[in-house]
Amino acid sequence: MVVAFSAAHAQDTAPAAAEPQRVEVTGSRIATANLESVSPVTVVGAKDIALEGVKSVESLLNNLPQVFADQGGSISNGSSGTATVNLRNFGADRTLVLVNGRRLPAGSPRNTAADLNQIPAALIKRVEVLTGGAGAIYGSDAVAGVVNFIMNDTFQGVQIDSNYQFYNHDQNGGAAAQAAERRGYPLPDDVGADAKIKDISLLLGGNFADGKGNAVVYIGYKKEDPVLQSQRDYSSCSLDGFSTGNTFNCGGSGTSFPGRFLTDNGGFTVADAAGNVRPYVAATDQYNFGPLNYYRRPTERYTFSSFAHYDINDKARLYTEASFHDDSTVAQIAPSGLFGQDASGTNAIRYENPLLSDAWRRTLGLNAPGDTADLLIFRRNVEGGGRQDDQRHTSYRGVIGVKGDLGPWRYDAFLQAGKVLYSETYQNDFSIARSSRALDVITGANGQPVCRSFADGTDPNCVPYNIWSLGGVTPESLAYLQTPGFQKGSTSQTVQGINLSSDLGEYGLQVPGSTEGVGIALGWEHRTEKLDLATDAAFSTGDLAGQGGPTQGVNGQFSVRDYFVETRIPLLQKQPFAEQLTLTGSYRKSDYSTGHKTNSYGVGAEWAPVKEAKFRFSYQRAARAANIVELFSPAGLGLFGMSNDPCAGATPSASLAQCQLTGVTAAQYGTIQDSPALQYNQIGGGNPNLEPETSDSYTLGLVLTPMRDLSMTIDAFDMKVKDTIGGLPASTTLTQCLNTGNPTFCDLITRDRLGTLWALPTAQVVATNQNLGMMATKGIDLGINYRYKMGTWGGLDLSLMGTYLKEFKQEDFPGSGEYDCAGYHGTSCGTPMPKWRHKLRAVWATPVRGLEVGATWRYVRGTKLDQSSDNPILAGDFEPADESLAARSYLDLVGNYRFNENFTFRVGMNNALDKDPPVSGVVAAVFGNGNTYPQVYDALGRHIFLNLTAKF
Numbered sequence: 001m002v003v004a005f006s007a008a009h010a011q012d013t014a015p016a017a018a019e020p021q022r023v024e025v026t027g028s029r030i031a032t033a034n035l036e037s038v039s040p041v042t043v044v045g046a047k048d049i050a051l052e053g054v055k056s057v058e059s060l061l062n063n064l065p066q067v068f069a070d071q072g073g074s075i076s077n078g079s080s081g082t083a084t085v086n087l088r089n090f091g092a093d094r095t096l097v098l099v100n101g102r103r104l105p106a107g108s109p110r111n112t113a114a115d116l117n118q119i120p121a122a123l124i125k126r127v128e129v130l131t132g133g134a135g136a137i138y139g140s141d142a143v144a145g146v147v148n149f150i151m152n153d154t155f156q157g158v159q160i161d162s163n164y165q166f167y168n169h170d171q172n173g174g175a176a177a178q179a180a181e182r183r184g185y186p187l188p189d190d191v192g193a194d195a196k197i198k199d200i201s202l203l204l205g206g207n208f209a210d211g212k213g214n215a216v217v218y219i220g221y222k223k224e225d226p227v228l229q230s231q232r233d234y235s236s237c238s239l240d241g242f243s244t245g246n247t248f249n250c251g252g253s254g255t256s257f258p259g260r261f262l263t264d265n266g267g268f269t270v271a272d273a274a275g276n277v278r279p280y281v282a283a284t285d286q287y288n289f290g291p292l293n294y295y296r297r298p299t300e301r302y303t304f305s306s307f308a309h310y311d312i313n314d315k316a317r318l319y320t321e322a323s324f325h326d327d328s329t330v331a332q333i334a335p336s337g338l339f340g341q342d343a344s345g346t347n348a349i350r351y352e353n354p355l356l357s358d359a360w361r362r363t364l365g366l367n368a369p370g371d372t373a374d375l376l377i378f379r380r381n382v383e384g385g386g387r388q389d390d391q392r393h394t395s396y397r398g399v400i401g402v403k404g405d406l407g408p409w410r411y412d413a414f415l416q417a418g419k420v421l422y423s424e425t426y427q428n429d430f431s432i433a434r435s436s437r438a439l440d441v442i443t444g445a446n447g448q449p450v451c452r453s454f455a456d457g458t459d460p461n462c463v464p465y466n467i468w469s470l471g472g473v474t475p476e477s478l479a480y481l482q483t484p485g486f487q488k489g490s491t492s493q494t495v496q497g498i499n500l501s502s503d504l505g506e507y508g509l510q511v512p513g514s515t516e517g518v519g520i521a522l523g524w525e526h527r528t529e530k531l532d533l534a535t536d537a538a539f540s541t542g543d544l545a546g547q548g549g550p551t552q553g554v555n556g557q558f559s560v561r562d563y564f565v566e567t568r569i570p571l572l573q574k575q576p577f578a579e580q581l582t583l584t585g586s587y588r589k590s591d592y593s594t595g596h597k598t599n600s601y602g603v604g605a606e607w608a609p610v611k612e613a614k615f616r617f618s619y620q621r622a623a624r625a626a627n628i629v630e631l632f633s634p635a636g637l638g639l640f641g642m643s644n645d646p647c648a649g650a651t652p653s654a655s656l657a658q659c660q661l662t663g664v665t666a667a668q669y670g671t672i673q674d675s676p677a678l679q680y681n682q683i684g685g686g687n688p689n690l691e692p693e694t695s696d697s698y699t700l701g702l703v704l705t706p707m708r709d710l711s712m713t714i715d716a717f718d719m720k721v722k723d724t725i726g727g728l729p730a731s732t733t734l735t736q737c738l739n740t741g742n743p744t745f746c747d748l749i750t751r752d753r754l755g756t757l758w759a760l761p762t763a764q765v766v767a768t769n770q771n772l773g774m775m776a777t778k779g780i781d782l783g784i785n786y787r788y789k790m791g792t793w794g795g796l797d798l799s800l801m802g803t804y805l806k807e808f809k810q811e812d813f814p815g816s817g818e819y820d821c822a823g824y825h826g827t828s829c830g831t832p833m834p835k836w837r838h839k840l841r842a843v844w845a846t847p848v849r850g851l852e853v854g855a856t857w858r859y860v861r862g863t864k865l866d867q868s869s870d871n872p873i874l875a876g877d878f879e880p881a882d883e884s885l886a887a888r889s890y891l892d893l894v895g896n897y898r899f900n901e902n903f904t905f906r907v908g909m910n911n912a913l914d915k916d917p918p919v920s921g922v923v924a925a926v927f928g929n930g931n932t933y934p935q936v937y938d939a940l941g942r943h944i945f946l947n948l949t950a951k952f
Contacts, residue, residue: 026101026128026148027137028584029521030501030568038584038604039618040701040715040781042066042129042801046152049124051843051854051894053165053908053945057116057124058083061147062935063858065803065837066131066781069927069935071111073224076294078926079331080111081391081424087131088777089808089833090144090721094624094695098138098148100321100399105418105493108393109533109554112491112627115420118325118395120303122161122201123218125152131781132717133697135600135622136586139525139562143622143695143721153307153321155205155216159951165197169232169914169941175881176919176931177233179248185288187233195227195296195940201303213310218303226298226330227940230291235930235939238290239921246880248921252286254676255339259379259467260285262673262759268363275357275469286676289334292386295930295939299329315406321399321416331389336430336482336546337381338467340759343439344374353441354449355466376759377439383473384482387428387546394421408506413498419490422533426485430545431538434481438465485544487551489533497525511571513578519568530557531628542637542761549637549681549761556632560625564588580608590623594631598623598692614703616715622697626690626725630769635685637761641678641827641925642731643867643876645757646738648674653877658738661746668755675758678827679925680765682730687769695721709787720776727767731827732812734765735873773811777822780804782838794845802838819866819873825885825933826866828874830924832885832936834861850898855891860936862887865922878922885918888937903950910943 027039042064052060058072070086071079084092084107092113097104099119107115131145138146169191171177180187199222207214229235240251254260258270260280267280302325309319343349349356351366360366364373401414437453441464444450451462463480466472504510505517532555537543542550566586572578584604591597601621608614646652647659649672656669664672701715728748734757737745748767752760784800808822821829836859843854864884867876894908917937927935934940 026098026146027130027134028568029137029499029523029566030519038606038616039130039132039134039620039699040713040717042131042781042783044127044129046125049121049127050906050947051841051856051896051908053892053894053906053910053943053947056083057119057121058085060121060127061085061116061129063839064129065801065839066129066145068833069831069933071113072935073296073299073329074929074934074939075927076297076331076929077333079297079329079389079391080108081327081329081331081389081393082107082111082113082115083117084111084113085116085147087129087144087147088717088719089831090719090775090777093627094141094143094721096134096138096142096146098146100151100153101148102399102414102416103138103141103493103495105395105397105420106491106529106531106627108420109422109489109491109531109629112531112629115393115395117301117327117393118323118397119149120201120218120220120305122220123151123203123305125150132618132699132719133600133602133620133622133695135624135695136564136588136602136620137566139527139588139600140560140590140598140624140692143624143693144719151305151307152203153216154214155203156207156214157205157952159203159949160200161203161947161949162200163197163945163947165943165945166193167191167195167227167940167943168193171233172914172916174234174916174919175248176239177236179239179250180233180237183237183250183284183288185237185250186230187236188231191231191941194225194231196225198223209310213308215308216306218305220301220303222299222301222303224296224299226332227295228291229293229295229930232295232930232940234916234919234932235290235295237288239919239931240286248881248919250288251921252288252290252676253334253380254282254286255337255378255380256280256285256287257380257382258470259338259377262376262378263364263373270468270470273470275359277357277359277363282676287334287380290930292332292334293929294330294332295934297329297331299327301325301327312402314404316402316404318402319400321397323397324395326392326394328390328392331391332386333389334386335381335384336387336428336544338377338379338430338435339545341377341379341432341435341439341545342760343377343436347436347440348372348374349439352443354443355441355464355468355472357468360468376754377467379467381428381430381478381482384428384478387426390425390427392423395419408504409500409502411498411500414496416495417493419492422487422489422491424485424487426487426539426544426547428482429485429538429547430481431483432543432545434462434483435465435545437462438477438481439467483538483544485538485547485551486536487533487539489531489553492530493527495525495527497523499523511569513575514570514573516570516573518570520566522565523563525562525564526559527562528557528559529628531555548639548679552634552636554629554633554686556628558625558628558631559593561591562588577609578607579611580606580614582606584618590625592625594625594688596625596692598625598694612704612706616699616701616703618697618699620695620697622695623692624695624725625692626769629686630690630725631686631688633684633686635683635768637764638682638684639679639925640682640730640765640767642680642734643678643827643878643922645672645674645680646734648672648756654738661737661741662734662749663751664755672755673759675756680730680757681761681763682727682765682767684727685768690725690769691723691771693721693723693725693771695719709789711785713781713783715781716779717781718778720774722774723771724773724775725769726772727769728772729812729828730765730767732816733767736816772813773816775808775810777808778806780806792847794847796845797843798841800838800840802836805833805835808833817873819869819871821866823861823863824866824869824874825863825924826922827924829866831927831933832860832863834863834887836861852896854894854896856894858890858892860888862918865920867922882920882922885920885932888915888918890915890938902952903948906945906947906949908945910945911938912942914942
């Protein structure tokens with residue numbers, strides 16, 4: 001066990017003369033007096049959480065070296081509105097989240113991983129993080145590990161917590177800001193205070209019925225202000241991924257303002273209010289989409305929790321848990337518009353359009369009435385403002401159970417139910433169908449321009465959209481074109497279970513040479529998961545231009561029956577060279593209503609030759625069945641990121657013969673336009689025939705306690721997931737087709753009539769869910785805790801927690817070849833996977849009564865762009881400016897003063913030196929934002945927090 005940032009040792013928490021209390025540790029259901037686990041468990045206590053000064057549970061976990069970036073408040077484009085935890089970078093769906101040892105429901109019908117926003121940070125007693133498979137103990141989803149939140153459910157008294165946080169930042173310049181200056185984009189001034197966070201909570205608790213019962217109630221409110229990318233100089237422009245040498249360049253989107261009109265003769269744009277025309281120049285005309293994106297979303301959250309227990313008698317305790325949270329957030333990204341509006345065929349631009357200037361008619365080759373022109377229109381709706389995804393999650397969760405002792409047996413029987421309600425209103429998007437009608441304009445009976453559909457009565461609401469001259473767009477046309485989209489749905493979970501455990505030494509089952517009997521736990525659980533998501537016509541038909549394709553509803557359910565058993569066998573205790581030698585074993589059988597059955601199991605061993613040193617080993621086989629989204633989502637068009645289309649451009653990197661395998665014609669070769677945003681179309685969706693994934697996890701560790709105030713742990717891990725569930729990466733499909741010509745891959749690729757993989761909806765690469773390849777990781781976790789007593793100078797607590805990532809290998813499909821992402825980031829490897837991360841903290845209990853001060857050094861080693869790898873699967877062209885993300889060291893400072901027994905004041909600065917995040921023109925989709933990875937690095941500057949706690 002690594003007790004993060006606390007030098008108090010487990011064996012010191014109870015008086016020496018007291019009877020050892022038997023407790024459960026995360027990773028086992030057998031209660032023992034030994035607080036160490038066979039598998040490594042990182043523990044973060046309530047005091048450590050307070051010293052962090054974090055603004056959310058997600059930030060608390062993201063600061064741990066074992067955790068990698070996932071959904072959270074810093075994500076806008078692709079945000080699910082939730083916050084999730086991703087252990088070992090195996091994905092949030094492979095990390096099981098528990099509260100008091102019981103699982104949370106799926107967080108959203110859009111993202112089934114548990115939502116950390118449901119958990120109030122002020123109510124957490126401690127967090128236990130077990131990395132390594134734990135499927136035999138807890139069931140499906142515990143492939144990468146378990147995060148168990150132990151809540152303060154026996155509180156007595158009244159406690160009020162009030163917090164005020166904000167960011168302070170000096171615009172430090174740098175390469176990204178210089179790129180913005182060269183393009184003439186405005187740079188922000190220094191920030192005195194923004195991104196403010198205000199939260200307050202009330203905690204009430206007390207005993208009743210002469211001490212037989214206790215009840216705790218928690219109420220909390222939190223509000224976070226938004227931050228735009230325009231408010232930081234390193235995100236004032238969108239770096240383009242095509243840097244020149246060591247110099248960053250601003251890029252952006254080809255869906256620009258006042259527009260890019262793509263014809264057979266090239267691209268053109270509007271020159272002035274008179275409707276004159278000039279050639280479109282990508283270097284200067286691309287749209288800078290970054291400034292309107294939220295760097296951090298605004299959020300408002302209400303939270304309620306209650307816990308109660310009552311001792312019916314000395315054999316039975318009745319207990320309940322109830323929780324509620326309501327979270328509203330808005331994810332804003334750049335304006336919508338015409339993303340390659342196909343003006344061809346019946347939608348072609350006609351000579352008779354009265355909004356066309358003579359310059360436009362000449363450019364489009366419209367010489368006489370009846371002439372038509374086919375073109376693609378890319379125009380940004382700057383007049384209408386950013387797209388806003390207003391999302392709301394409301395959760396309800398309840399637990400009721402009874403536990404106690406019957407002779408030598410402990411029992412715990414419970415029922416739990418959870419439900420999450422989801423609603424979304426997507427605002428300021430454009431209707432594709434209405435756009436076509438608004439561009440088809442004729443002269444009306446009154447001599448004024450009107451929509452053809454208005455004149456013939458098919459759409460009496462249509463208003464012409466004048467994009468042919470500057471200033472031509474009217475509020476009335478925007479009111480017609482801007483279309484909201486609505487989604488709503490829910491997830492629900494019910495669990496019934498019973499756990500039994502005992503020390504079989506009570507029956508004489510005890511190995512000679514040990515002082516304890518054989519421990520056993522067994523039980524049964526029945527779990528049902530349901531999910532429902534309904535989308536309106538705007539979403540489901542793909543009519544919303546800014547969505548990248550249709551969003552389909554999904555619904556389904558499954559249930560699973562689990563039977564499990566666990567044993568702990570002390571072989572030797574207090575013997576020469578065997579202070580302790582213990583074996584453990586666990587097994588779980590799962591029977592799914594989908595027809596699948598899985599077996600999970602594990603074995604472990606602990607050997608302490610002396611009290612001061614213990615070796616530990618564990619092996620776990622875990623399984624994860626596909627969730628409802630993976631099983632039942634309808635196929636639909638979406639986007640994927642890629643460094644470039646090898647068949648695009650004037651001089652494609654792939655040969656004509658290769659490109660013909662993907663659908664390129666000889667006439668198209670050398671003329672295909674690449675996607676300016678490096679986004680391409682793919683078809684994703686579920687597969688009801690998915691088999692469960694399996695994983696194997698090995699850990700080998702050493703725990704040292706050479707003296708009372710010093711403890712050290714070092715644990716090596718080796719984890720592998722096979723038959724991973726997911727879509728074959730569309731970029732891999734394209735590469736395999738180009739290199740092998742295998743129809744298995746080439747048949748999944750369809751190019752549009754222009755030869756692109758992005759411009760029209762007909763362009764697509766099929767990437768629906770399958771059981772594919774594998775991912776594997778190896779590394780070492782290190783933990784050190786030391787308390788130094790300084791006499792009259794007080795005491796000093798020192799702690800170090802770090803992770804060395806030796807490798808993170810992936811294979812997209814069997815036989816495709818492996819590539820190692822350790823030390824890399826990018827479009828293939830995703831978020832940064834630094835080879836070393838650590839947190840080093842010192843807390844000084846000063847001679848001044850009630851005063852503590854602390855400092856923490858957080859370090860993230862640098863990573864390289866995956867295209868710089870020498871692995872041929874990853875290797876690609878890149879510029880030196882994008883080659884690496886530099887290492888970052890962050891200094892956090894905190895002061896804690898306890899005035900008296902009732903009042904405590906805390907103030908601190910995280911990232912006290914105001915370090916900018918490392919930036920790149922190539923960042924992975926979804927978890928990349930503002931030219932960096934804000935879920936990995938401190939992206940907003942110096943974080944200042946103040947807290948006042950009143951306890952009575």
